Amino acid sequence: STINDHASPLPPKAHIIPYSDDLFEEAAIEWLIETDQPIASLEHPKFRNMINVAACATNGVKIPNQKATRRSIINLFKPRSMVGCTY
Template identity: 65%
Template sequence: IVAESSTLRRHLESHHYQKYHRWAKNKDFISALAGDNKEAKLKAEADAGPSQTTLDASLRGIPLKEKEKIIPYSDAVFREAAIEWLIATDQPIDALDHPKFRNMIEISARAKNGVVIPGRKATRDEIMDIFKRSMEQLKAKLNVR
């Protein structure tokens, strides 16, 4: 005997449909049977019409996530963020002195509307493109076909 709710619902629907509906009506219970759910969904879609619903009303009043709140720049805030990054990514302490890191920070500091950080897939694709270009340049330099 299996006591899964979906198995029990199928059993009720196939063997005790009338009795279940009488019980549900007497108890003012909304039926959870698959067929009833489909019917209710179709009826709701027909009543709603072809318009698409939005979440606008539901989202009003929800505060911004902490990362979306704009924190004014200060050397102390930057230092804290840099140290947290060092620890979280297990970087060596001298990573902050690396010329490429400093170049990245200087470039991002000139951004007027924030910085878009590429995702994992975009970063991977760009690394692969850089590698392919490097290999092509190396082949051209060595005259390899």
Template identity: 80%
Template sequence: MPPFVSDISTLHRHLGLKHEYAYQQWAKANDFKSMIPKDVADRKNAEATAIGEQGTINDHAVPLEPKPRIIPYSDELFQQAAIEWLVETDQPIAALEHPKFRNMINVAARATNGIKIPGCKAT
């Protein structure tokens, strides 16, 4: 049996002109994409807008600041840091045993987010 029309686009136009609301309700209820020319054009415009509004990768590809790697405390690490501090600042070995130095280290050890050491002007 031959089809009534050779091109189904006339059916889509007819549905869009005469039965648009009923067809859209049926399409929605049956999870079907509406093929009414206006709905097809709306979908294409929505896709083009979504693509057109998408930024370039340059908007997102910004260099990240590397997070400082915090090495967990160990007695060996502290001893190495203390020796380096003694040598670099030309301190006497007895400076590590001074009660005020020990107090300063004990106070700093309670810090949860690092410490801020005042500079020369602030001191």
């Protein structure tokens, strides 16, 4: 028996594309077109804040699904008096 009989190959590493302003501009324009956003969206302070927050991520960004996002929005606007109400 040799060590090769017990070793298994490592999975390939994900190819990480290095950041460039051109690549970001391309992705931003594709997002504008595909989601029918106004061009001014790229200058909105909340969009810029979201990008700045994501830029700090060291292991990618976890984007919540529709159900989780809906729940978060409802909780954000739910009046305190409605807590525990099920209708």
